[in-house]
Amino acid sequence: MLRSYLLLTITMIIFSGNILIGKAISDLPPITMTFFRCLIAFLILLPLGWKDLKRNRSLWMKERKPIVALSISGIILFNLFLYASLQFTSSTNVAVIETTTPVFAVILGMLFLKERLNSIQCTGIFLSLIGALWVITKGSWTIISQLQFNLGDVLVLLAVIAWAVYTLLIKQHSHKYPLYGSLAIMLFLAVIILFPFAAVEWRVGILHLLEPKLIFGLLYLGIFPSFVALVFWNKGVAAIGPSRASIFLNLLPVFTIIGAVLFLGETVSIFQLIGGIVVIVGVYLSTKETSAKVKEIQSPEKEMHG
Template sequence: MKAYLFLIITAIIFSGNIIVGKAINELPPYTIAFFRVFIALLVVLPIGLRQARQYQHVFLKEWKPLLGLALTGVAFFNSFIYASLQFTSSTNVAIMESAIPVVTILFSMIFLKEKLAGVQWVGVILSVGGAIWVITEGSWQVVRDLAFNIGDVIMIAAILTWVAYSILVKFHMMKFPVYGSLLVMLAIANAVLFPIAVIEWVVIDGFPAVFQINHALGLLYLGIFPSLIALLLWNKGVEEVGPSQASVFLNLLPVFTIIGSLLFLGENVTLIEMIGALLVISGVLLTTKTKAEKQRQLS
């Protein structure tokens, strides 16, 4: 029960990442992403510095996968989410983000030669179809006229970025110590995001707004809770119940985000979004549940 509680709290914190990102989207997206990783870096520094020094030879030897992990999972995944929230609703972002497990399985089949059962294909079609339904607003005319919401298109980039991160994790993450590698990846992400954020400050004059109380509190939340606390809770939950069963809890992301967007952002949830959410959640449940059962049979 403790593991399930950890996973539910993780889903709530991840939904908070979307809601807070939407609430402070007066700030430019890379400014939000930079301060998020900067705050996380300050928190992790005393925890991970010893491991970072101890394993520096590993980091130097395996710098290519480490760089890939830092760019995909730490720097640009959330940057794309915050950029997407400039143009689309938090509900749309949550629905599309919840499709990540299925998209990851699909890409694993293509690049890692993993096989899908017949029922899993039904789940993939449901989830991808639900995401497409949300992107097109349930209208063929959107496809015909190529009138897509730019925010939804950016969210597709976020999903593909996380898929790349997940594949890198599968092959390389076991080489690195937990806190030391997190510290190094945060440092790399800071170095990459800082010049982009500076451009935003010059062009959009976004830097002074960071010190407004609501923006500062939002950035603190993003830097501490989704970046660190949720990660620790997620890892503990995965350790107890396994990755396939844990991934099912990501289906709660649209639910918590819809509730939060209604309570805190005053967003309206449309019937199209509700249908899309149901399709995506059903597809993910079907795909991951079937995969988990198959893995149990093999073991």
């Protein structure tokens, strides 16, 4: 049991590192960052998924539409919006807003899968959204009334929505696919789709990618959130169940705030702390009674790296 808690805690540290490293190398264009993350992850997962790929050739063709939709929503758009957001807003804001991902997954489940919510869950959803809005607006009604939102906060919200769509698709289609084979296919599709757009960003040159800081940053993104955290999360969920494991998601903003202060020199304001606490309470309440299947796909990273 203790080992499982440790694995899940390390997973949250790795996920927070995804945000912190993304912020540290945010001078890289977001498409380039997403492309290399997907390429590195694909090269790592390919040997693990090779047998699945060969055995299920007819499956990939038959179920190609869902796999393409999964790749676009959960791998391309989620990461693209996330890394783009880090160019405009703080890593603390990104972590707090990203923590609302389970709430949006629950909302989509209610709207499209007709899942019923009780009063506690509705209260949790309300609190989470209010907390996120508080962080985005810095507690200012003027920002709301004049619609003067930070572009980065809007982009991370789009990332959250993209991942919520991905969770909905996962719930409907994941039973069809072997894990490593499907991840390899989704990453391969992402690399193919992203390449021409990344090439446009490289017209000014790509030699700057050889800087040690950028190389190590991209390797971290491609290895740890994309592979190590995936293994650790799956082992933790298998040991203690998705319901209890989902509680660890609330550690994401905690570790990110600590890292942002220690390594990025960011300052954390009282409105961010208050908003983060409200979001965490809301997420806990909104996911308290959800089905195991929904909870298995709540993590903003776990399925691909998502």
